[in-house]
Amino acid sequence: MRLRAHVLAAATAAAALALGLAACSGTSSAPPVAAGGASVSTATIPLLRVGLSFNLTGLDETKTINANNVDGMLLETLEQFGPKGQLEPDLATSWQQTSPVTYVYHLRHDAKFWDGKPVTAADVAYSLNYDRAAGSQVAFAFNGVKSITATDPYTVTVTLTKPEASWQYVPAEETSYIFEKAFQQAHKSTFGQPGTLIMGSGPWEAESFDPTKGAVITANPHWWGGKVPIQRVNFTFYATETSEALAFRAGEIDLDPGVGSPKSFAATSGAKLITTPSCSNNWFGMNITQPGWNDVHVRRAVAYALNRTDIIAAYGGYATPIYTFTPLQLLDSIASQPQINSLLGSLPLYQYNVAKAKQEMAQSSYPHGFTATVLSTNDTPSLDVIQVIATELAKIGIKLNIKSMAVTPWQAVQSGPAAKRSTVFAGGGCFQPDPGTYADFLGRDNLATGDWNIANYAPPAVDTLLAQGQATSNPAQRFAVYSKLWAKLQADVPYVGLFVSDDAAAVSSKFTWPDYNPWYWDGAYLLGIKAVS
Numbered sequence: 264m265r266l267r268a269h270v271l272a273a274a275t276a277a278a279a280l281a282l283g284l285a286a287c288s289g290t291s292s293a294p295p296v297a298a299g300g301a302s303v304s305t306a307t308i309p310l311l312r313v314g315l316s317f318n319l320t321g322l323d324e325t326k327t328i329n330a331n332n333v334d335g336m337l338l339e340t341l342e343q344f345g346p347k348g349q350l351e352p353d354l355a356t357s358w359q360q361t362s363p364v365t366y367v368y369h370l371r372h373d374a375k376f377w378d379g380k381p382v383t384a385a386d387v388a389y390s391l392n393y394d395r396a397a398g399s400q401v402a403f404a405f406n407g408v409k410s411i412t413a414t415d416p417y418t419v420t421v422t423l424t425k426p427e428a429s430w431q432y433v434p435a436e437e438t439s440y441i442f443e444k445a446f447q448q449a450h451k452s453t454f455g456q457p458g459t460l461i462m463g464s465g466p467w468e469a470e471s472f473d474p475t476k477g478a479v480i481t482a483n484p485h486w487w488g489g490k491v492p493i494q495r496v497n498f499t500f501y502a503t504e505t506s507e508a509l510a511f512r513a514g515e516i517d518l519d520p521g522v523g524s525p526k527s528f529a530a531t532s533g534a535k536l537i538t539t540p541s542c543s544n545n546w547f548g549m550n551i552t553q554p555g556w557n558d559v560h561v562r563r564a565v566a567y568a569l570n571r572t573d574i575i576a577a578y579g580g581y582a583t584p585i586y587t588f589t590p591l592q593l594l595d596s597i598a599s600q601p602q603i604n605s606l607l608g609s610l611p612l613y614q615y616n617v618a619k620a621k622q623e624m625a626q627s628s629y630p631h632g633f634t635a636t637v638l639s640t641n642d643t644p645s646l647d648v649i650q651v652i653a654t655e656l657a658k659i660g661i662k663l664n665i666k667s668m669a670v671t672p673w674q675a676v677q678s679g680p681a682a683k684r685s686t687v688f689a690g691g692g693c694f695q696p697d698p699g700t701y702a703d704f705l706g707r708d709n710l711a712t713g714d715w716n717i718a719n720y721a722p723p724a725v726d727t728l729l730a731q732g733q734a735t736s737n738p739a740q741r742f743a744v745y746s747k748l749w750a751k752l753q754a755d756v757p758y759v760g761l762f763v764s765d766d767a768a769a770v771s772s773k774f775t776w777p778d779y780n781p782w783y784w785d786g787a788y789l790l791g792i793k794a795v796s
Contacts, residue, residue, distance in 0.1 A: 276571075290484075303775055304796035308493040311774070312757070314516035316504040316523065316642060317670045319480045320474050323455030324440060326397035330455070331437035332520070333376065333478050333498055335786050338440035340464040341368050341387065341419070344782040348696035350435055353786070354382060354464070355419075358434075364409070364423040366430065367623060373487045376443045377468045378477035384413035390446035392489055392672035398735060400678050402713040403703050404438035405618045407733070426678060427733040428741065432695035437785040444589075456461075463674065466491045466787050476500060500657060504643055508532035508769075517771040520788060525767040526579035534769035541766045541781035542590040543689030547652060547759045548704070548717040555635050555661070556686055560627035562756040566613035567620035568659050571650060575762050577647040586612040588752050590763050593698045594745065597738040599606040606746050620659045634658020638676060638685035649688045681710040681719045693781070698745050702729050704758065725751060 266443065315332055322337075324330045341355040355368040355660070374382040375678050388411050407427040414420045423430060433439060446454075446462035453459040460469040465793060467480040477499040482491035499516060500508035504523055508531035510516050522528045522536060529536050549556035556562065571584035585591075594603050623771030624630055639649045646667060653663040666685075668676075677684050694700050703709055706729050709716035728748040732741055752758070770792075778791045 279313050281447040282432050296358045302796045303388075303777065304794040306794055306796070307490070308774075308792070309331060310495045310497065311493045311789065313496060313498045314346070314507045314510060314519045314647060315477075315498060315499055315521075316501050316507045316519070318474055318500045318502075319472075320476070320671050322461050322469065322472060322478075324396060324401055325396070326455070327671060328400040328678075329670060331785065333480070334440055334461070334463075335437060335465075335784070336467040336480055336496065336789055337461060337465045337469050338442055339374070340354070340436070340439050340441065340466050341370075341434035343786050344432075344435050344695075346778055346780040346782060350431065353435070354387070354441055355434070360431070365424040366421045366423075367414075368419045368421070368434065369472065370417040370419065371487065372557060375485060375487070376462050376464050377485075378443070378444075378446075378462060379485070380443065380445070380499060382441065382443075382464050383416050384419045385416075386444045387419045387441050388413045388448070390441045391419075391439060394438060394440075395449065396713070397713065399713050400674065401438035402711070403715055404433050404436060406708040406714070418768070425730065425734065427571075428736045429695060429697040429699045429733060429752055432697055433698075435785060436694055452789060466790060467493075467496060470728050474500075491790075493792065496789060508534075511769055511771070514771075517774055518792065519769040521784075522769055523642055523768040524579040524647075525581040525765070527613075527643065528579075528767075528769060532769060534771070536767045536769055537776060537779050538765045538767045539697050539779055539781050541764060542592050542693035542696075543690060543764055543766070544585060544588065544590050544693070544701070545578070545648075545761050545764055546588060547686075547761060549686045549757060549759075550682075550684050550717065550719045551636070551755075551757050552682060552719045554684070555629055555633040558627045558629060559755060560623045560663075561629055562759075563613065564620040564623035564627065564659055565656060565661070566756050566759045567616045567623060568655050568760065570615045571757060571761055572615075572653060573651050573655065574648055578644050578762070578764070579647075579650040581765040581767055585760040585763050586614060588703070588758045588760045589698070589701045589749065590693065593693070593700065594742065596696065597698055597745070598742040602742065608750065610750060612753070613756070613759070617658055624659050629660070631761075632662065634662040634664065635686060636664045636666055638666055638673060638687055639667050639674045640670050642670075645688060652688060677717055678713050678715055679710060681714075681716060684717045684719060687717060688761075694781075698741065701731050702732070705729060705752075715796070718754070720757035722751075722755070 312722035319330050321327045322330050330332055339354050342350045343353040345351045356371045358365050358368045391411045395402050407423045409422045411421050443462040450459045457472050466486045468483050470479040470481050472478045480496045482494045506527045550558055577580045603743050639645050658758045693712050703715055707721040732744040775793050775795055778793050
């Protein structure tokens with residue numbers, strides 16, 4: 264199961280290229296080349312058929328966070344991520360930080376909603392305030408926000424409660440889509456539902472949506488970004504990734520943008536996958552307020568007991584082991600490689616050792632083990648991994664009863680009341696190229712309904728470190744803070760890092776995706792799909 268960035272999308276496999284995929288394919292004047300040496304056509308694509316291995320209950324991301332898989336084609340953000348995680352303009356042509364807690368965004372004047380009305384600052388402020396309202400599944404991104412206001416028809420001002428170094432990236436994330444204020448107000452009870460749909464300004468318009476079948480979107484002929492290269496897109500929802508892979512083999516779909524279990528999907532579908540390294544960590548999170556998991560020696564025992572090699576094999580490969588909660592590469596912007604290596608050498612890493620796991624259990628309040636229920640999404644890779652985890656924890660006396668459920672109810676539990684959040688295998692979390700991005704799973708600020716502190720982990724010292732890490736943009740100071748935070752996390756072990764997964768997509772031989780990269784998810788990723796001539 265992947266949280267936010269990729270899954271909440273698919274509970275399979277938490278920044279797309281949005282508008283710039285085609286433009287970012289390189290500086291060479293030579294025509295792009297697809298896999299196998301075939302030329303990439305610039306011709307308009309009449310129809311693209313996209314498969315998703317889950318259902319969407321609606322297109323309102325505050326109630327269905329994985330709606331970003333479709334919404335990213337329909338709704339736009341103030342900023343967008345480039346192929347290396349850099350910020351680029353989208354609905355905002357420019358922005359400035361005018362004080363430690365104030366950000367000002369200047370909107371483009373040529374963006375219009377599908378009904379012809381201009382995109383104004385009032386729409387932007389309303390959308391972002393709607394996203395951050397209590398109970399929203401994307402409210403976690405706005406915990407540090409004091410106010411979002413329209414200061415003139417084309418200027419939006421965001422004021423934070425305190426300095427937050429990673430805020431700069433939030434307006435480019437899938438948490439921050441912009442829709443028409445008047446449309447939402449006129450359809451409050453049915454916004455995002457079949458029949459009503461949504462009103463955006465993106466390159467495609469919503470034509471139809473059926474929670475049990477899929478969605479249809481069509482090219483927006485008046486999009487400010489120019490001619491949309493794909494005229495019609497049919498999204499089809501599948502109950503499992505296996506059924507989707509069989510549909511791919513039968514030629515019924517052209518693209519799966521987020522393959523959850525690459526090895527098995529490739530074998531079943533016959534597809535040649537495209538992959539890219541990511542910073543999306545997959546982990547085992549334990550709700551530390553619940554019996555058994557509330558003992559630090561149990562959690563350390565779990566960390567020793569889990570064999571990353573077995574777990575990656577169950578996942579289907581395309582992954583690298585990890586022994587920390589946060590991927591190391593997120594420290595690259597604030598520290599040198601020798602500094603990162605030194606930090607890693609100072610931490611307990613809990614490499615696989617059953618004997619040490621049993622020693623930790625013997626020191627715990629549960630020396631003979633205990634029984635616990637864990638929730639899993641019903642996709643194949645998640646179920647396969649949690650079965651391996653259950654087998655390995657059984658060796659140290661921990662019996663897991665696995666309860667499988669569909670993505671949407673799983674999300675409702677995990678973003679619901681903190682005390683009821685389940686110990687789980689999950690993944691994702693690389694929502695932005697900032698070392699503080701995984702803070703969304705930590706601290707008191709992320710315990711409210713709609714937030715994602717699955718471990719219910721919020722010691723005061725961690726809250727202090729989280730605040731300090733955001734309070735400065737100085738790399739050395741931030742590295743010192745995050746070094747302390749990592750040491751605290753490795754000592755308390757609310758989450759056990761398991762592996763960093765590659766992103767993978769399946770594309771039929773009729774198409775190619777030249778600019779596929781780990782930051783494509785938040786926006787109009789289909790702009791990167793090209794026909795093969």
